[in-house]
Amino acid sequence: MRSGFVAVIGRANAGKSTLVNVIVGEKVSIVSPKPQTTRNSILGVLTAADYQIAFVDTPGIYKSSNRLTDIMMKTTEDVSKDVDFILYVHDGHGGVSDEDIKLMSRYLNGDVPAALAYAKIDIMPKERIADDVKKLYENGIRCNIFPVSARKGTNIKKLVAFLAENMPESEKVIPDDIVSDKSEKFMIAEIMREKILLKFNEEVPHGVGIVVNSFTRRDNGTYDINVDIVCEKANHKAILVGKGGSAIKEVSSFARESMEKFLGAKVFLTAFVRVEDDWRNRPGLIREIVL
Numbered sequence: 132m133r134s135g136f137v138a139v140i141g142r143a144n145a146g147k148s149t150l151v152n153v154i155v156g157e158k159v160s161i162v163s164p165k166p167q168t169t170r171n172s173i174l175g176v177l178t179a180a181d182y183q184i185a186f187v188d189t190p191g192i193y194k195s196s197n198r199l200t201d202i203m204m205k206t207t208e209d210v211s212k213d214v215d216f217i218l219y220v221h222d223g224h225g226g227v228s229d230e231d232i233k234l235m236s237r238y239l240n241g242d243v244p245a246a247l248a249y250a251k252i253d254i255m256p257k258e259r260i261a262d263d264v265k266k267l268y269e270n271g272i273r274c275n276i277f278p279v280s281a282r283k284g285t286n287i288k289k290l291v292a293f294l295a296e297n298m299p300e301s302e303k304v305i306p307d308d309i310v311s312d313k314s315e316k317f318m319i320a321e322i323m324r325e326k327i328l329l330k331f332n333e334e335v336p337h338g339v340g341i342v343v344n345s346f347t348r349r350d351n352g353t354y355d356i357n358v359d360i361v362c363e364k365a366n367h368k369a370i371l372v373g374k375g376g377s378a379i380k381e382v383s384s385f386a387r388e389s390m391e392k393f394l395g396a397k398v399f400l401t402a403f404v405r406v407e408d409d410w411r412n413r414p415g416l417i418r419e420i421v422l
Contacts, residue, residue: 134183135215135298140238142231145220146250146281151175151188153281154291173313176305182295183303187214216297217245223278224251227263232270239274244297246275248290253280316346319390323358323402326386327371330378335370338363338411340420353397356390360404361420363411371404379404 139147155175175186219238221231239245247267252260260278267276277290313321320341327339342359349355360379362368372379379402387400410416 132181132183132300132302133295133298134185134301134303136185136187136213136304137216137218137294138187138189138214138243139218139220140189141220142222142234145222147220148173148188150220150248150250150279150281151186153284153287154184154186174305177291178303178305178307179295182298183305184291184294184298185305186218214243215299216294217241217243218248218294219245220248220250222251223249223260223263224255226259227266232267232272235267235272236270239272246277246290246293246297247272249276249278251280251282252278252285253283315394316343318393319343319346319356320358322389322393323360323386326382326389327360330382330385331370335362335367338367339371340410340416342420348396353399354390354394355399357401358403360402361407361410361416362404363406363408365406368404368406 139151141147151173152175155177157175173188175188177184177186217238219235221227221235235247239247249260249263264276264278275293277286277293279286279290281287320343323341324339327335340361342361343356344359345355345357347355360371362371370378371382373381383400383402386402387398390398390400407413407416410420
């Protein structure tokens with residue numbers, strides 16, 4: 132039996148969360164085409180007959196701009212030092228810059244065994260893959276490189292087999308029926324935040340957090356959920372609420388459908404928007420808000 136922990140690291144929007152969700156076969160991380168989608172390290176577990184891989188999906192790497200992003204970057208750094216393997220995910224569609232190579236070297240050429248998932252090959256010219264791999268090799272990136280597409284499933288089995296072979300010999304570290312370390316309450320907050328990111332595009336910045344005020348289940352199995360959507364400016368609140376409450380009603384309906392699918396039960400969801408100036412630099416609010 133082989134079992135171990137794999138840190139999934141890379142720039143924001145590289146496709147880390149999508150890759151973990153596809154490998155694990157469950158939605159353990161929310162996904163949107165925007166930076167700061169993943170704010171915590173989130174565990175996704177793949178258990179097979181002869182191996183178990185616990186993937187630690189980390190926040191995307193980018194320049195820190197406030198207290199919240201400082202915490203996010205520290206999370207990534209801490210995780211990278213305390214795992215059995217590092218899987219660095221790179222968006223192949225975006226090419227390979229000198230800055231990319233510098234960042235990769237920081238994680239791929241250290242003491243922890245590592246591999247590179249060269250992602251999103253389904254939306255890029257295939258002939259460019261070999262050129263990029265050559266460039267990486269010539270610049271000192273000598274680990275195994277797997278061109279993959281999570282959306283198409285290309286080379287996912289090969290990648291998983293390689294990771295399984297490189298796990299240490301060990302008994303399972305996570306019970307068989309566990310696919311994530313996050314609670315249902317945490318995932319409900321993440322679903323709400325995901326739908327906001329998807330709906331509002333560039334209108335609302337990423338300074339949105341979710342507070343779950345109540346999360347209860349009735350005797351008949353129905354869930355009653357009440358959340359606050361926290362934003363930083365009054366004009367952001369106006370956008371989130373919309374004319375006559377139309378925007379908040381639409382995004383709540385969108386979120387409720389996903390919550391019902393996740394929980395496998397009917398959900399009554401109420402959501403309100405509140406303004407907390409500069410909450411991402413206020414430690415007390417950071418602790419209150421489900422990150």
